[in-house]
Amino acid sequence: MDVSIWRCLLLLGFTIYCVQCKCPSASKRCGDCLITKDCAWCKDRNFTETRCNTVANLTTNNCANIVRRKQHSIHYIKNSNFSDGGPGQDSVQIKPQHVSIKLVPNMVLTDFQVSYKIARNFPLDLYFLNDPSYTMQPLQASLKSLAKSIANEIQNLTTDFQFGLGTAMDKVILPFTRTSPKYLNDPCFGTSLSTKCDKAYSYRHRLKLTPKIEDFEAAVDDIRTTANFDKPEGLFDGLLQTMVCGTKIGWREKARRMLLYASDINFHQAGDGRLAGILEPNDGTCHLNGDGYYTEAEVQDYPSIGQIIQKAKENNINIIFVIGGNSSELNNQQVRNLFYDKLATLLPGGTPRASELSTDARNILDIVSANYRRLRETVKLVVNEDSEEIQVVMYTNCQTGGRLKDQTNVCSGLTTEKSATFYPYIISTFNTCPEKRNVTFTIFPEGLEERVQVDIEHVCDCDCQLQPEAEPDSEKCSYNGTYECGICNCNPGWIGDQCECDDRGTAEEACGTSNGICNNAGNCTCRKCECFDGYSGDKCECNDKNCRSYERMLCGGPDRGRCDCGKCVCNANYTGEACECAVSTADCQKDNGTICSGNGECVCNRCQCKTGFRGKTCDQCTSCPGTCKNNKDCAECVAFGTGLYNSTVCEKMCTNVKTAPLLEPATPEGQVVNITIKSCITEDDQKCIINFNVYDTDSGKEVIVKDTRRCPPGSPDPIKIGLSISGAIFLIGLLLLLIWKLLTMLYDSMEYSRFESEIQNPAWERSENPIYKECVTTVQNPMHETQFKNESSDEKLMQ
Structure with a gap:
């Protein structure tokens, strides 16, 4: 293996490794994991680490059953030995x-x-597609004379061969072919070949592929010259029909197919049909009638080069271009170089260039033999x-x-x-x-x-994913999934590690509310709501952080109670909306054991007194008669010297009365003893309000009077009110008079200034009075101009 191959493989391996070197830890199945190179799977049932990992990491994590990647396997279904046929x-x-x-x-x-x-005797189908024009007559003669020689030469390479024949000229429509009656029946009219020319046609399939050389010679001998009008020829129509009409041409399914295309001029291709008004594209299908003629030549455009290449590949046709003849326009080498060489390299078989016929076309034997040997000895x-x-x-x-x-x-x-x-x-x-x-x-x-x-x-599945290792509807998976490779692969509609969660239907059906899935306060799992922290209820409808607080703690803290669906659930020793109330009544009891002195109820370990009572245990009477009334006269005489008592009686009767600027809740001496306070508000003969407190202590009663009283104002003086109103009216009138005087003086001053300015400007003396008319009247003679013009005309005539 050369260095370039090793580099290619190393680069490929490095690319795959770098892209997928990290094992997908989120893989849910063994096969998905092992797709990544260098990854393995742990199939232990109680394995808690990441199952998809490298072999080294799984071994480190104490995995006992590791599933590794498989190797490729090749199975030969049909592998027949070579045969020469x-x-x-x-x-x-x-x-x-x-x-x-x-x-x-x-x-x-x-x-x-x-x-x-x-294979020594691999079948060969050889089809000749000729240009039947006058300049290609040498090829026709050579094919007829050399047919047996060509067959003998090919027989040295294979004994199983067939020959076929067809000719193609051009579309029978202007401007490609003359269409007058005399030219249709005799395209060579007016030439030396007249009456010897075949009727104009586009393509004619003459001989189906056959092993009989005599039939091929007869078909070649039957070819008569024909002609078209313009220089390029329409062999592409015949070339495509030869390739796509497999049954009519006789192509065998298992044979090397060679098509020899012989011409000496350029070809028409797709788009040229528009010159004749043919706009329909070539459909690439067979259109041969029973006599072998192409029937759609004047209906469909010429095929494109792309269609020729495509159909050659689809039908495995090896096209050999043979260029030669006696054309006077271009020599054979020019035609080959300009039109056919490059096209030959694009076709199946990789022909390096088109072949050139000799002047007498006798080298057709060498062309056929050489091309067949080249195609036979090269494989792609x-x-x-x-x-x-x-x-x-x-x-x-x-x-x-x-x-x-x-x-x-x-x-x-x-x-x-x-x-x-x-x-x-x-x-x-x-x-x-x-x-x-x-x-x-x-x-x-x-x-x-x-x-x-x-x-x-x-191969995407591990063996443990397939039976018999896999366990369908396994007990380990709650009978709702397949146990495979140490995990549960749940059936559709079930989820969970053991497939215990029913996930059929929609989340809206199971957990939907008017406020959204689980009231937008949880996730719908297993058709049940899993609430976020702070929420509870079947559909998370309860906000467990929306209860009342006591001493800045929800429901008074865990020692007092807990919040449940927006309400406090108190412990045994507490009650109340925020568990703020202790159940005990110790703070409501007096020394004699009575609750709230019998004058109230103990609520939340505090006395709620009835009307008229006050104090921690409701032992103070705020509305009991006599207390304020009995001390009113002493309060008046001591603080203000008024009331029923004179000074002598006051000094004798009111020794326990004192004054103070403010009334304090405690006794004047600041004694901390059992005390009852009675606040009194009374009114003296002058309608003044007097405030005093009566302190009932263990040592006796004591009265403290506020040294100021609130008296109502006296009746208003009508004389003062009248004088005040009159004075106000006088002042307002005087002010308005002064303002008017100032405004008139300001306006007169502005008018005087403008008058002085106009006097100093004499321009007004020269202005014309628009209503003044002079006493002299000017009248114009209408004939004056006419006379002047006539005199001028006479002068010009005299000149």
Whole structure:
């Protein structure tokens, strides 16, 4: 193997490795994993690490059962030996004929071989398509005289051959052929060949392929000269019909097909038909009638070069261009160089150039023999694969004598004793197993019908994925999947490690709400909602973070309760919307054991007093009669010297009354004792509001009076109100008068300034009074101009 091959393989291997060197850890099946080169699979049931990994990593992770990549396998379905053929025997030149290959992804198959050897008696079908013009008469004469010699020469190469014959001229329509009646029946009218010319036609198939040389000679002898009108000729119509009319021409399925195209002038091709108004493209199908004439010549355009090449490949026709004759326009070499040499290289068989006839056309024997030997001794293997997943690269060692392999599909210099061996390197490069796992393509010698059918099966599954190792509807998979390679491959509609989740139907059907799937607060799995953190409920409808808080903690914290679907569920010792209330009543009890002094209810370990009571245990009466009334007179006389008590009585009766700027809740002395506070608001004779507190302590009652009182304002003085209104009206009138005076003075000043400015500008004295009319009237004589013009005309006449 030469250096270029090694480089190609190394580059291919490096490319595949670099693209896919990382094992796909997300692979769910063994086969998907092993598509990647250098990856293996662990099929232990309780394996918890990544199953798709390299062999080294799986061994390190203590995997006991490792599944490795398989190797390619080749099975020869038909592999008949070479055969020279002969009477009653089929010749075999290529083997194997049918092979089945199991191809491992991302590996190059190099073990496949195709051998080719020339069969001594391989069938040959040789068809002559001639130009029947006058200048090609020497070829007709040579074919007739040399027919037996050609047959004898070919018989030295194969004993199984057939000859056929056809002639083609041009479309019978202007401007290609004269269409007047005298020219239609005798295209040579007016020449020395008149009455000896054949009727104008496009293409005529004269002799079906036959092994009888006498019939071929008779058909050649029956050819009569004909003619067209323009210089190029329409042999392409006949060439295409010869290739596509296989049954009528007589082409054998398993034979080398040679078509000898003989002319001495350029050809018409697609597009030239428009000169005659023929716009319909050539359809590339057979249109020969029972007499062998082409019937659509004047309906369809000439075939294109592309159609000729395509039909030659489809029908395995080897076309040999033979150029010669007595044309006066161009010599044979010019015609060959300009029109046929390049076309010859594009056709099957790889003819290097067109052949040239000698003047007497006697070298037709050498042309046929040389071209058949060249086609016979050279083979070109062609692959017709069209798969995107595989690529076939052909190698052979026929040029190096078996020492090295060259990347080529052509071998030459073959004999009946020397065979050629080809090595189709089949390369698969894909990341996932293709939907179409079975691919068929053929390998065949160009120009021959022999085929090597190659059936490719992409090996994408591990053995543990297939029965008997795989367990369909396994108990390990909840009877809803196949246990394979250590994991469950669930049936459609089931998911989960053990296929325990029913995933049939849509998520909307199982978990849908008006607010979305699982209220947009969870995922629908196994037809059930898996809620996000903070949400609960069958369809995640409960927000577990939407409860009331107590002391900045949801439901007072875990010691008091928890939030359930937007409401607090309190522990045994707490209650309330936020679990803020303790169930105990210890803080509501007095020393004598009564709850809230009998004047309220204990709620949340706190007393809620009835109307008129206050205090921690509702032991203070805020609306009990007598307290404020009994201390009102003392409060008035001590603080303000008013009320029913005079000073003497006040000093004697009100010793426990004091004043203060503010009323404090505690006693004046700041004693912390059992105390009851009564706040009083009263009104004295002057309608003033007096505030005082009565403190009932263990040592007695004490009254503190706020030293200020709130008295209502006195009645308004009507004289002051009247004077105020009158003064305001006078001032407003005086202000308006001053404003008016200032505005008039400003306007008069502006008018005076403008008057002075106009006096100083004397232009007004020179202006004309528009209503003034002068007393002099000017009248114009209408005849004055007429007289002047007449006098001028007389003067000109006098001059």
